[in-house]
Amino acid sequence: MAPRSTSLEHDHPVDPGRVVQARERLVSADDASRLASLLSLLADPVRSRILYALDLVEELCVGDLALALEVSEDAVTYALRILRTAGLVQNRRDGRVIFYRLADNFPEPLLEHCLRQLIELSEAAQRIEDER
Amino acid sequence: MAPRSTSLEHDHPVDPGRVVQARERLVSADDASRLASLLSLLADPVRSRILYALDLVEELCVGDLALALEVSEDAVTYALRILRTAGLVQNRRDGRVIFYRLADNFPEPLLEHCLRQLIELSEAAQRIEDER
DNA sequence: CGTATATCCGTGCGGCTGTACGGCTATGAG
DNA sequence: CTCATAGCCGTACAGCCGCACGGATATACG
Numbered sequence: 001m002a003p004r005s006t007s008l009e010h011d012h013p014v015d016p017g018r019v020v021q022a023r024e025r026l027v028s029a030d031d032a033s034r035l036a037s038l039l040s041l042l043a044d045p046v047r048s049r050i051l052y053a054l055d056l057v058e059e060l061c062v063g064d065l066a067l068a069l070e071v072s073e074d075a076v077t078y079a080l081r082i083l084r085t086a087g088l089v090q091n092r093r094d095g096r097v098i099f100y101r102l103a104d105n106f107p108e109p110l111l112e113h114c115l116r117q118l119i120e121l122s123e124a125a126q127r128i129e130d131e132r
Numbered sequence: 133m134a135p136r137s138t139s140l141e142h143d144h145p146v147d148p149g150r151v152v153q154a155r156e157r158l159v160s161a162d163d164a165s166r167l168a169s170l171l172s173l174l175a176d177p178v179r180s181r182i183l184y185a186l187d188l189v190e191e192l193c194v195g196d197l198a199l200a201l202e203v204s205e206d207a208v209t210y211a212l213r214i215l216r217t218a219g220l221v222q223n224r225r226d227g228r229v230i231f232y233r234l235a236d237n238f239p240e241p242l243l244e245h246c247l248r249q250l251i252e253l254s255e256a257a258q259r260i261e262d263e264r
Numbered sequence: 265c266g267t268a269t270a271t272c273c274g275t276g277c278g279g280c281t282g283t284a285c286g287g288c289t290a291t292g293a294g
Numbered sequence: 295c296t297c298a299t300a301g302c303c304g305t306a307c308a309g310c311c312g313c314a315c316g317g318a319t320a321t322a323c324g
Binding site: 013014015018019021022023025026027029031032033034035036037038039040042043044045046048049052053056057058059060061063064067068069070087097105107109110113114115117118119121122123125126128129 | 145146147150151153154155157158159161163164165166167168169170171172174175176177178180181184185188189190191192193195196199200201202219229237239241242245246247249250251253254255257258260261
């Protein structure tokens, strides 16, 4: 069903210049959509902690990951399924045990650069909120 | 109800050393949870594009934002409500029109540094996927 | 005052997401 | 061969999320 275009929906810009300027240089809907997918992938405590754990110790099996993070094995399995599908982790079978590691082409700076900054950012925001 | 600890749930680590090592230096559940909140906030095409638009042109009203992004005003209002609640944007009333801008304490590097990298990353991943 | 406009708010709904459970598969031990 | 273990998969369910709609509110204009 069509959006709420029943009546007039703000036809004339209030500030046409800025609208045009924003439109021209704006992040495309496609880029934003891909970005959102990537961020959603990282926006889960179990998934991000798994990535950090694998960054620390190179290789871990499912059960040990659950122990290290103190979450259920089901949660780890589910998280790994998603990370695997996204191509962020690889696995290797050794007997009955399956070891996971970061994918070969895993973007290095992501964890230590980008996410680390965001963690500090969210801590700062938290403090500001607590002070109110 | 308790998780699936009905039977034994992998009591002995396969590689105790690595489990301990991961546990000690791992991102805490709290940090990961806060990080997830922040990432969820950014993991929406409308919200991220609004932030980029405001970064570009300083100030825009709701209707013009909808025009610039080519989405419904409802969607913009909803997105702004969330960004406002999170303290990422501020507004200013001028007559019937309400102008939005990035909050004073908006973390500068976030958009141009951090997210820009992630956009490129997601583009690269997309290309790899397309080649298969 | 009455009308039109810009935006917000409450509500409802469809869709997605994370988890738990039962059951399946594959491997190894006896 | 039989049994136990590590992990996966399909399913079901509860919770959340984003959007559209109706209606409210505030401001401007005549």
